[in-house]
Amino acid sequence: MKKVVCLVASAMIAVSLASAGQLTGKVQAASVPQTIQVASTGTGDDSAVLAAAIAKAQPGDTIYLTSSAYQFKSPILLNKDGAAGNTIKLKSATTDKVKLDFSAEKDGDSSYGINIKNAYWELENIEVYSAGDNGIIMKGTASNHNTITNCVVDNNNDAGLQITGGAHDNTVQGSESFDNYDIGTKGSNADGFACKLQAGAGNKFINCNSHDNSDDGWDLLGTDETVTLINCTATKNGYYHGDPNSTLNNAGMNGDGIKLGGNQKPPKGTHRSLGSHDVEGCKSYDNKAAGFSQNNSAANLYLKDCDADRNGADNVLNANQKTTKSNFNFPFNPNNGNVFTFENCTTTGKCTIYSGAKVIGGNVYATAPNNPLPPVSAKSKGKK
Template sequence: MKKIKTLCMAAALGAVVAGASLIPATSAYAATTINVSSTGTSLSSALSKAKAGDTIVIKGTVKSGAVNVPAGITITGNGTGKIDFSSTSGSSGRGLTIKTNGSTIRDLELYNAADNGIYVEGSSNKFIKLNVHNNKDAGLQFSNGASNNYLSFVYSHHNADAAGENADGFAIKLHSGPGNVLEDCTAEGNSDDGYDLYAAHGAVKFVRCKAIKNGECGGIKGDGNGFKVGGVDNKTSGVAAHLDPLKHTLIDCVADGNLKRGFDRNNQSGVVTMTRCIGKNNAGGNFYFPLNGTPSALGYKVTFGKAIIDSCTSSGGGSNNVTGVTFKGTNTGF
């Protein structure tokens, strides 16, 4: 491992007058590349040394315990690197935990974490071309203020927890913040839902994302919705259970062959807009957006904001419920 450092540069600031002193300028930091391999530097060691601007390159397959990612770094596998998190254990056994801002995780395979493969509470992070699988909770989870994160070509699949009720492909839930965007992502074969937005506190945008055959993994069964876009927030301490009306947006998304519903309101009281989305062969119906409901956590009847279905297609699967929908454009199969 080599670190390249620039020389410190000092300069006088301002005119020198009687009694004035020279003030040295701060040191410039040269970004460093740190290689991680099974026979060299460990991931935890690299992260303990990394500073904003540094790049950590995963060479081959490396094993790691749970690690925290500092702000402003890049972790890349260059398309071939893999992190095996089988050394993690218990409910604290997340693979990468990111409570900081401005990092990029890309071109990498991550698997076998005892909890989430990637857990995020930070903001303005990027996740690009990742293969996240076989973790014992959601492949990727964004919670507690996580906002303005960007995901592109992330494949989260075959994640399963013991009870089947937690391991989604993407869990953008439990007080996640606004501005999270997913493009060209796929959730497939997870024990619970493809995408779960339960108790989110910020709207999410999905573009060309897919949810395929979620709801069972290795005989473990959960809810099995493709895109679950709501949920009563009964997890805020000292605050009564309530709905947060959010305007989630789904464009050119596909829900195919999920064991329950393809696109599910799940008590979302905001206006959800689906444009050119396709629901097909979902056992519990392709689109489930009733106008009214009585969420068990609230105990009283609610009239929801009307969802917008614009130029969408429904084929095969169970019956749709679109009593709480405004249709636009040319729709097929409703």
């Protein structure tokens, strides 16, 4: 029988735990998993009551959010480990999504919504709204084996969800990211999903949807490990809230649907992305720039059963963008024995793929000049 701890505005009921058994590694698990219930305080800031629940939780426990909405003035910090087979769960108490509203949080580079610093957490049926930076972030090697299921990240002041800096083996599934726009750089950083800047190995996105974000749908800039995208969709990215006629649009908003590479600027110079990404069953439509984009990747890339239309030069939403990018935009040979493979991929529009690429089935075509990646100049350092 599960133990239940209720955390409400008026009181916290302490529950004595049975003696903790040792698990693999350095974490302890309660011998009987707890169900910890958290209701909104109604005070305009639920940070303390949720922090108390997180501090109490042990591997195997579930924190249930019992109210329909909560308000926060500071990030939610998940800074302890669950364990394999004994994750710590943070989820809605019902099948409806719970809204975590960070509108009162100050904008800033570390003003996240949910900051998952550690391992073996599961988030489910949660909406993260209007954070001062990323809605959800997993950063650093300690952030691993986390699972995000059926969640929404929207109207945040940077990428909706970001995995970066060595975070590895994280899975995002059945989730949606939209209407993210960063004020400080006028929309040029707010991707829907970002797995970039030295993200670790084993990160996956499955059945996710990224739309109406001011920068890219997915951005894998500067990632040297494989990222897997399965049955994901990117639409109408590169515009403020998906509006091609908004006065808040600007040239710095890239607008690739699924960006598979790029340059980064690590401590010792410029470096091209080397992540050999696996992209299967994905779709990309109506994005400002490319549908699927090489973006200077020098890796092996594999795309299977992917479809793209009305992107870039074929974008019918706004003829004034004047972009030359294609639905499949892979103009350069990555060299060093690497090759891009397209299996059963389709488009009805413009396609730019270097002629040395491997094309199997489908109707995409590799007829662009078989040129190598151009040299990296000082002007191209940083985000491209």
